[in-house]
Amino acid sequence: MSTAAEWERPARSAIDPSAIAAGLISSSRSTNNGPLLQVSDLEVRFVTRDRTVHAVNGVSFDLDVGETLGIVGESGCGKSVTSLAMLGLLPRATARVPAGSVRFDGEDLLRLREDRLCQIRGRDIAMIFQDPMTSLNPVMSVGRQLTETVRTHLGYDRGQARDAAADLLDRVGIPDPRRRLREYPHQFSGGMRQRVMIAMAIACRPRLLIADEPSTALDVTIQAQILKLLRALVETEGMALMLITHDLGVVAGTCERTAVMYAGRIVEIAPTAELFARPQHPYTLGLLRSVPRLDSGHDTALAPIPGAPRDQTAALTGCAFAPRCTYATQESRERLPVLTPAPSAGAGHQVACWNPVPEADRRALTRLQGGQT
Amino acid sequence: MRRNPGAIVGGTVVGLFVLLALAAPLVAPSGPTEVVGGLARTPPGPRAEHWFGLDEQGRDMFSRIVFGARLSLLVGFVSVLVGLSLGLVLGSVAGFVGGRIDSLIMRVMDLMLAFPQFLLAVGLITLLGPGLIQIMVAIGVVTVPQFARLLRGSVLAQREADYVLAARSLGTPSLRILLTHVLPNSIAPVIVLATLTMATAIIDVAGLSFLGLGPADPGLPEWGRMLADNASRLESGVHLVLFPGFAIVLLVLGINLVGDGLREALDPRLGR
């Protein structure tokens, strides 16, 4: 069995991660005295023979050590592409990153050579994906896929690696780990497979874990378990978590801060509670309103956001949400709004909008939600 | 849709062959068995009067090749026709009628598919004896299982389609449904298969002739036969081998290119 000593890596931060999570201590204490992750003006395009898709159009955000950030948006808003771009995992043939920087601990990931990126992937930054069935190699045993990581990055020999792997499976809650090591992905259930993915991701104690729709492909009850596991790991490992999802419920329970993305841009970012209580961007308001409640009457109409998501084959001119927005003005259509601190909101709340939601409408929503925060 | 340069090249080549074949008597300087030169141990190669040279019996090679195109195209076309018609019938019956007849037909088809196509043809020829008609039948029969399978699949898929059910509910007899509704909708993959099958048919004919199982008439300018006859003359008259051989390759390549192009064009993944 492994000992704690074997797991030790030189501690980068001596701060108690749970304290940071509780917002008690300023989180700006990483080795570089800045945020752990700094994404600035990231742009991603996909170029094919007939057209160009502007998937990400100027995304900027920070992530501190041990912080949990949620990224919410509809399919096609660019949230997954952002994370893939960060790690250089986009398809080389069609993806272009014409602008932006992704600073992780001072290094710009977009400008690194492939072999340095390989060192960072899986070790400092890990990623888990949506569908655990297709994300695991079907002809390789689970144990092998686990030991691969620790042997590559931490230099363990076969015995140490197997011990570590069994320990990992145990930590993510898989019973009888030793036996399971020899088994193949198809012999696990969906939830278990996702746990295996998580185990693979945390094997080298990464400082940042990116979870791309980790629970979407799972049953609701399993969803809750997986999210609980992620929360527990964040706490014990002190790692930062970037949780990408389209489900507002998921961020509500898990993330300290949440960013809302639309058409390849972040339109609003705030501490989660603050976002739900005082949404500034019409899109965010629309999202919150569109979630049906258990206690609304039978004949309460569903309130979808009118219109359809933007076709991303053209570059942005003006606010992307304008065509669907009740508050849109001429300015919205002409000038691209930038993230600025929201006037009538709490600290750390930024919105990219020329016409943020008026107080009255927001209060109507809060009433609808029974004053829930 | 004509984005496929290969198909265009292929189509041109095939077109050229067809034209040559059709216009053979006009294009060829002499008949396929007409002797224009003397017997020679080392037959003369390509030159001004005889573009492809002469063979060991003094016959003009160019003429023989051109008339050979006629033969190959004819045999290829007819065998595919044989295979296609038989296969269509069997496949439609199997798909439409279903049940035990379906099982029986498909079992036989599977059995046939278990053997290498060419060897089956050899076996059939052994039973039927040599001769042009026998060859076309043998090669045709050997391609039946592929067509049968294709048609059966198509029929099965469409049997439950709305418009078929509609036609049925109106009392339209099954045969009519088959002919006017189901078959026209299955045309695309059948055309592709027919084209590709023609390519293999031409190679198979040449192969049979090469083994001495081809049409009995020694004068017939069959390309495979030419290869067999002159296999020992590589030193003295390699042109006697090169021209028929490359004729086969070019024609088959052309047909394959067209077939591939058709397959891309008629793919259900339309609507980019």
Add this chain to the structure above:
Amino acid sequence: MLKYLARRLLLVIPVLFVTSLLVFLFIRALPGGPAIALLGERATPEAVEAFEQARGLDRPVYEQYWDYLRNVLSGDLGASIRSRQPVTDELLVRFPATVELAVAAILFAVLIGVPLGFLAAKHYQGALDQTSLVASLIGISFPVFFLGLLLKYVFAVRFDLLPTTGRIDVRSGFDGQTNFLILDTILARDWAALRDVLAHLVLPAVALGTIPLAIIARITRAATLDVLGEDYVRTARAKGLKASVVDRRHVLGNALLPVVTVIGLQAGLLLTGAVLTETVFNWPGVGQWVVAAIANRDYAVLQGGILFFALVVILVNLLVDLSYAFLNPRIRLR
């Protein structure tokens, strides 16, 4: 896995029966009747009648079939009309030649085809990819016998580089025990003879293996492209594994599964090709033997040859099924 193995092996038996029945019927259907077939066309009517009585050809068909089956199972396949030798003996001498050729051809096809297809997929739509696609197309449009003749011309007639007839220099006088000449020469440590054998093997193997090469390359390319788009390859990269490691361990392993099946399916192609290639290169194998038998109406030989081919096809299919079951953990762990 064991259950699957057992089931699969048992399946072979009915297949063998059906095959023997078909061959039996085939021989009896040949023009001239079995008596003429096995005695030769010049047999006198008395000889024919005696033959028919002796062989019990006046007995009901199923009894004849039973006799036939017993003969086959005890190794008696009749005698060749031409050589008057028992078919079984000659078959035992000839089949190693065909097998050696076929194995060499498939090795050639796999060792070049698989890497080619893999690289073409990795550099999708690059120069290698485009050229290999064109080459594949040309490859399958080439009749095997023309390719053989062409190779013969270039390598033997034009530039006297390689031998083109038979398996070994007629003057060498080497006599192997198993007739698997590569094995025999190694066992006898006759290196000169080994070189000679290999030299003779090159051209026929290349001719025979070219079409399978084209097909294998294409299939490998398709399979690799499929795998490269799979999520687990992305996961492997996300774990920080180097590209070469990802290729080797994750991509190849999965891409090779369908390729293995295809390799097995080439057996049919190889048999066909063997018949034609052996004729071109005067290779003393079963193919050439069978072709001659058809021309000579040597039907006992024909029967032996067909049974041999059928057996090979059945065996190869069995091997392919078993190896696929072994390689795919979803089937292996049942």
